[in-house]
Each structure stands twice: as structure tokens, then as C-alpha cells.
Amino acid sequence: MTAPATSTPVEFAGLSREQLMVMLHQMLLIRAFEESAEQLYFQGLIHGTMHLSIGQEATAVGACAALRPEDYILSTHRGHGHCIAKGAEAGYMMAEFFGKETGYCRGRGGSMHMADVETGNLGANGIVAGGVPMAAGVGLSLKMQKLDRVIMVFFGDGAANEGAFHESLNMASIWDLPVIYFCENNQYAMSMAIGKAARIENLSERAAGYGVNGVTVDGNDVIAVYEATCTAVEHARSGGGPTLIEAKTYRWKGHSKSDKQRYRTKEEVKEWQERDPIGRLVERMQRAGLLDESGFTQLQAKVDQEIVDAIEYAKSAPEPDPATILEGVYA
Amino acid sequence: MTRVFLVGEDVGVYGGAFGVSDGLFQKYGPERVLDTPISEAGIAGLATGAALTGMRPIAEIQFMDFITLSMEQLVLQAAKLRFMLGGKVTVPFVLRTPAGAGTGAAAQHSESLENWFVHVPGLKVVMPSTAADAKGLLLAAIEDPNPVIFVEHKLLYRTKGPVPEGYYLTPLSRSEVKRPGKDVTIVATSLMVARALEAATQLASEGIDVEVVDPRTLKPLDPDPIIESVCKTGRVLIVHEAVKTGGFGGELAAVIAESEAFDFLDAPSGGWRVDIPVPYNRDLERRMVPQVENIVDAARRLVKEAR
Known part of the structure; x- marks a missing residue:
């Protein structure tokens, strides 16, 4: 519409307008998914808990944009965004969220174990750092x-x-495994501020202790995240071993549904909301003439429709048959 | 390419703390026999991640005591991944680990923690008692598409027995009658099978005919040979090395109690480690674990009292 595919300004790190539009689409979809997830919970249609990644869309999308479809990811309890960014479909995700048979995990995993093996997402994880030791194993497997x-x-x-985390990073380092350690530093481990939980300014400094590259990026700048991840991926692919990326970002919502957010101020939240990763990308694209008002409106409308369709699909999807309750424990 | 590789602490040039992998490094090289740093959580994670993406790792945890450091990856990840992901992945690895007391290694190098894993859906738990079973069960465990905890008793490393040539599989989840008899059933695991067989030989001279059943795979358990045996003898003695409270013996007792064998049962009894950490002192260590003479006494009492 506005600019040809190959001529985006240098600040977009070689990403074409089409690629940028895909990334923006994913970021909007993540936010819409998270917002609808919260609504569905308040409506009593979803049970359990959830960990929303609103405000962190740039880390998931920027990082996954640097990967190929056949590359793998391991995700976290705050993993809806990673799942979408790696290529999952909102409908099957929503079905999983509803605990339905046609969900990605046949309704057995739910929000905290969302996985889409076909797009290389080996799964979210309910355990903090649960996926990290496995990552070295996957890296070893790929190398072998x-x-x-x-x-x-x-x-x-x-x-x-x-x-x-330390055991895994050390092993990936000594064997030059093709692993990218992507730390989404959203400032709080539930209520524990990172400034209280570690003495160092940047967690990426820990890379030095394992003899690997470490880099800290603005996690609310999707292009910066993409660039840093591209460098790490290239390094890993060429046999150079792992990189520790730290992307500083912020979750706008509480840790989970039980969080009264006593550990942070409204002002702090507002300050970070002014650094909205989606707003920043939109603004940059508009400034560069890559996106106009109607283009954005159309994209937002498309996303809203995708979520409506996803919820409709999930609601009408079948419940698991209780007769299959024992399935999947053993192969 | 072959998908099977060995990974663990000192499994390479050293040959493993108990010499189990002696010569494998020389034969298969550093790519298939991989020494790791002292990182038990990391080792379990390596096995899980590699298995998840097409490999068939054999991991070694140097002493079963150290498996406590691997628990999260084994119990919360490896065991549950397939189920949590709706059956869309498999996690085929074997985690071998030397267990048991009798080496004077005291409380942190002598554990028998097999029942911790029996309690976890998604894991299989195998405990061979003979050389032939060790080979056949290990190969079956490697071929199995699930995570298998393979528990090797350290004292059994020193025992000898006939082993068939070539490649053969001893099916998992198949209990075996190691010695037929009609007066009393001894259900024993791992090293205790050998001790039960020795006890049976001694009791035979007193005219007591002992049947010894070895579950071999604790999870999933094959209960039928055990139940059939108890139906036949009407007396059962359960012997394992792990502590009594929360031990596998309780599970065996439940299996028997829930079965038709309960109607035939005149006298149950058990022999197991006293509920204490393993002591260093030679005599104390010996006393706390069932010995042949304890098994002989218990089995004899069962037969005499229930006559």
C-alpha cells in the first residue's frame, strides 16, 4: 500500500513492511487474546488461573521473528504470547484455555502448559525455570x-x-550448544523486585560467568529485541554456542489472578504503560510511512474478529470424553 | 545415526563411579559417552530435552541419593510432559542410578529411594536382581517410549550369573517367579531377591518350600504372579531394602489385600530397613538392612505360626 517490501528505513533492521505488519498483527493478537482471557475469567467461563503478558508483547514477537519455523522454543507460565508469536492459532489456544478436547493439549494442560509442537513450541511451564534445563537437552539433541x-x-x-538456570547455561556453554537463553526481565518475580533479588544492574552480566555472550536490550522495542535475537541465533547456528539475552520489560497486569499488587505503585505502572511496545511500533511505522490510520484500523478489526472467532470455536468445541481420562500418561 | 547416548558424571574415561561404563568411552567416543559437570538437575534436564526431540539418552545419576537434586525435572517435567501436552510428545530416556547400602558409605551415599518414583504417574521404575535381567531389562528400558528410572543395587555389581548372548529384551512390567515353592511366598526386590533365594535354599533343608517372586518392574507393576503365588501358599513375606514407612512393601500389601489372594492369606509379614538414615558403623549398617538370616527367621515364623 505505502512502501515496497525492500525499502524500509535502516531503523527497522532489514525487516520488510510485510514482516513488520506480521509482527504488529501478532502483538495486537497477543494483547487481544490476553484481554479476552481476563474477561472470560471474570465471566466465569474459564477456571484456574492465568498469567497475562500484556505489556510484554515485544519480547515474544521480536524474539520469535528471529527464528525459523523449524526452530524450537520452550516457554513460561506467562506463555500465551510466545505461543502466538511462534505461529499457533488463537482458536486452538482458546479451546485449550476452555479445557476442550480440540485444544492444543486436549484440555489436559490449560494456560500454563500451552504447547504447539507442530510450530516448534515445546510448551509453557508451570515451574519457574522448568524449561531451562530441558533447553540444554534440546540443544544437545539438535547438535548431535x-x-x-x-x-x-x-x-x-x-x-x-x-x-x-546456572547448570543449564554452563552446560550449553561448555558444549557450544545452539541455545538462546531469553530472559524476559519484567522487574518482578511475583512480588520480589529484581533490584532486591540481585545485586547486579543487568542480569545479562551473568553470561560472563559462563564465558558466553550476554546482552541487555529494551524489551519494549520490538525491533531492538529482534536485532539482538538475530545476532544470538546466527551465533548459535554457526556453532558459536549460547547467548544470554536480557530484555527489560514490564507486565501491566498482576502476576496472576490473586495479585493485589501491593508491591508496586500505580505511578510506576503508568510510567511503563507510556512505553507501550505496541504504541511505539505503530508510531514508528506511521512516522516512516509504513502504516496509515486506516491500515491500523483494518488490522485491529481483523484481530478483534480473530478473537471473536476463537472464542466461538472454543465454546462450541467438544469436552474431553471422561472415558479417555487415562490416556497420555504412558506412551 | 544412532540415537542412544550415555550422559552423566564421570561416565567417560573414568568409566563411572562403579565402573558400569568402563570401556564405553574408548569404544564409542566422546560424542556418545558424555561427561557432565556436577549438575544433577541439569543432567535430568538434558535427558528430558534430548528425549523430547528425537534422542534416546541414558543418563546416570552417580548415587541414587543425588537424584534428590534432579527431582523437579524428573517428577514435574519428564513424567508429566506427555500428559500435559495432550499425548503429543514422548520422553524416551533411561535414568540409571546405583542404590543401596552395604558399602560403608553412610547416610548420603546409600539410599534406596525407588518408591518416591513409584508414586509418580508417567515414570516407570525398574529394579533388576540378576545379571540376565539387568541386560534384558536395560535394553527394554532403552526401547521403551517413556522415562524409566533404572535402579541398580551396588552390591549386585559384584555378583555373577549366566547372561544370554546377543540382543534380547526382558519385557518391562512382568513379575517373575524366581523360585517355585508351595509353603510361603517371598516377594522381594533388587538385592533382596538374591538374599531371599539364599534363604529359600536354607529353608529347603528344613522342609520349608519357599516361592520367590521378583516384580522386577515396580511401576507399572504386574500383580498377577504375586497374587497367584499368595493364593497358592497362603503366606507372604515382603522384603525390600528401603525403609518401611511409605515403602514399596505397603503398595504390595495393598495389592494383595485388594485381590482375591486376601481370602487365602493366613499370615503376612515384611522385612525392610529400619526407619533410620543409613549409619556408618559396619555392624549398625548390617543390622538395619534385611540379611539372609532375618529372611530365614521371618519366613520360618510365618510357616510355623500359621500351621
Whole structure:
């Protein structure tokens, strides 16, 4: 519509307008998914709990944009965004959220175990740093099979203080495994501020202790996240081993449904909301003439419709047959 | 390419803390026999992640005591992934680990923690008692599409027995009658099978005919040979090395109590480790674990009292 595919300004790191539109679409879809998830919970249509990633859309999308479809990710309890960014369909995600048989995990996993193996998402995880040791295993497996693939494991600032994180990063380092350790530092491990949980300014400094590259990026700048991840992916693919990326970001909502948010101020939340990753991308694209008002409105309308369709699909999807309750424990 | 590889602490040039992988490094090289840092959570994670994406790892945890450091990856990840992901993945690995007391290694190098894993849906737990079973069950465990905890008793490393040549599989979840008899059933696991067989030989000279049943796979358990045996003898003695409270013996007792064998049962009894950590002192260590003479006494009492 506005600019040809190959001529985006240098600030977009070589991403074409089409690629940027895909990324913006994913970011909007993540936010819409999360907002609808919360509404469905308040309406009593969803039970359990959930961990919303509103405000963190740029980390999921920027990081996954640097991957190929055949690359793997391991995700976290705050994993809806990663799932969408890696290519999952909102309908099957929503069906899983509703606990339905046609959901990605046949209704057995729910929000905290959302996975789409076909698009390389090996699963969200209910345990902080739960996926991190497995990432080294996946990396070892890819290296042994001489596959031209990488594994990116997402984890939070809280997980960086789990022992398993250190064991995993160290092993990936000594064997040059194709693993990207992607830390979404959203400032709080539930209520524990990262400034109280670690003495260092940047968690990426820990990379030095394992002899690997570490980099800290603005996690609310999707292009910066993309660029940093591209460098790490290239390094991993060429046999250079792992990289620790720390993306500083912020979750707008509480940790989970029980969070009264006594540990932070409304002012702080507002300050971060002014650095809205979606708003920043839209603004940049508009400034560069890559997106106009009607283009954005159309995209938002498309996203809204996708969520309506996803919810409708999920509501009408079948419940698991109780006769299948024992399935899937053993292969 | 072959998908099976061995990974663990000192499994390479050293040959494993108990020599189990002696010569494998020389034969298969560093790519298939991989030494790790001292990182038990990491080792369990390596096995899980590699299994998830097409490999068939054999991980070694140097002493079963150290498996406590691997619990999260084994119990919350490896065991549950398939179920949580709606049956869309498999996690085929074997985690071998030496267990048991009798080496003077005291409380942190002598554990028998098998029942912790029996309690976890999604894991299989195998405990061989003979050399032939060790080979056949290990190969079956490697071929199995699930995570298998393979518990090897350290004292059994020193025992000898006939082993068939070539590649063969001893099916998992198949209990075996190791010695037929009609007076009393001893259900024993791992090293206790050997001790039960020795006790049976001694009791035979007193005219007591002992049947010894070895579950071999604790989870999922094959209960039928056990139930059939108890129906036949009417007396059962359960012997394992792990502590009594919360031990596998309780599970066996429940299986028997819930079955038709309960109607035939005149006298149950058990032999197991006293509920204490393993002591260093040679005599104390010996006393706390069932010995042949304890099994002989208990079985004899069962037969005499219930006559």
C-alpha cells in the first residue's frame, strides 16, 4: 500500500513492511487474546488461573521473528504470547484455555502448559525455570543430530535465580550448544523486585560467568529485541554456542489472578504503560510511512474478529470424553 | 545415526563411579559417552530435552541419593510432559542410578529411594536382581517410549550369573517367579531377591518350600504372579531394602489385600530397613538392612505360626 517490501528505513533492521505488519498483527493478537482471557475469567467461563503478558508483547514477537519455523522454543507460565508469536492459532489456544478436547493439549494442560509442537513450541511451564534445563537437552539433541536448528528458552528474572538456570547455561556453554537463553526481565518475580533479588544492574552480566555472550536490550522495542535475537541465533547456528539475552520489560497486569499488587505503585505502572511496545511500533511505522490510520484500523478489526472467532470455536468445541481420562500418561 | 547416548558424571574415561561404563568411552567416543559437570538437575534436564526431540539418552545419576537434586525435572517435567501436552510428545530416556547400602558409605551415599518414583504417574521404575535381567531389562528400558528410572543395587555389581548372548529384551512390567515353592511366598526386590533365594535354599533343608517372586518392574507393576503365588501358599513375606514407612512393601500389601489372594492369606509379614538414615558403623549398617538370616527367621515364623 505505502512502501515496497525492500525499502524500509535502516531503523527497522532489514525487516520488510510485510514482516513488520506480521509482527504488529501478532502483538495486537497477543494483547487481544490476553484481554479476552481476563474477561472470560471474570465471566466465569474459564477456571484456574492465568498469567497475562500484556505489556510484554515485544519480547515474544521480536524474539520469535528471529527464528525459523523449524526452530524450537520452550516457554513460561506467562506463555500465551510466545505461543502466538511462534505461529499457533488463537482458536486452538482458546479451546485449550476452555479445557476442550480440540485444544492444543486436549484440555489436559490449560494456560500454563500451552504447547504447539507442530510450530516448534515445546510448551509453557508451570515451574519457574522448568524449561531451562530441558533447553540444554534440546540443544544437545539438535547438535548431535546435526540439525540446522536452534532452541530458544524463555524465562523470567525470577528464573535467573534458580540453580537450574546456572547448570543449564554452563552446560550449553561448555558444549557450544545452539541455545538462546531469553530472559524476559519484567522487574518482578511475583512480588520480589529484581533490584532486591540481585545485586547486579543487568542480569545479562551473568553470561560472563559462563564465558558466553550476554546482552541487555529494551524489551519494549520490538525491533531492538529482534536485532539482538538475530545476532544470538546466527551465533548459535554457526556453532558459536549460547547467548544470554536480557530484555527489560514490564507486565501491566498482576502476576496472576490473586495479585493485589501491593508491591508496586500505580505511578510506576503508568510510567511503563507510556512505553507501550505496541504504541511505539505503530508510531514508528506511521512516522516512516509504513502504516496509515486506516491500515491500523483494518488490522485491529481483523484481530478483534480473530478473537471473536476463537472464542466461538472454543465454546462450541467438544469436552474431553471422561472415558479417555487415562490416556497420555504412558506412551 | 544412532540415537542412544550415555550422559552423566564421570561416565567417560573414568568409566563411572562403579565402573558400569568402563570401556564405553574408548569404544564409542566422546560424542556418545558424555561427561557432565556436577549438575544433577541439569543432567535430568538434558535427558528430558534430548528425549523430547528425537534422542534416546541414558543418563546416570552417580548415587541414587543425588537424584534428590534432579527431582523437579524428573517428577514435574519428564513424567508429566506427555500428559500435559495432550499425548503429543514422548520422553524416551533411561535414568540409571546405583542404590543401596552395604558399602560403608553412610547416610548420603546409600539410599534406596525407588518408591518416591513409584508414586509418580508417567515414570516407570525398574529394579533388576540378576545379571540376565539387568541386560534384558536395560535394553527394554532403552526401547521403551517413556522415562524409566533404572535402579541398580551396588552390591549386585559384584555378583555373577549366566547372561544370554546377543540382543534380547526382558519385557518391562512382568513379575517373575524366581523360585517355585508351595509353603510361603517371598516377594522381594533388587538385592533382596538374591538374599531371599539364599534363604529359600536354607529353608529347603528344613522342609520349608519357599516361592520367590521378583516384580522386577515396580511401576507399572504386574500383580498377577504375586497374587497367584499368595493364593497358592497362603503366606507372604515382603522384603525390600528401603525403609518401611511409605515403602514399596505397603503398595504390595495393598495389592494383595485388594485381590482375591486376601481370602487365602493366613499370615503376612515384611522385612525392610529400619526407619533410620543409613549409619556408618559396619555392624549398625548390617543390622538395619534385611540379611539372609532375618529372611530365614521371618519366613520360618510365618510357616510355623500359621500351621
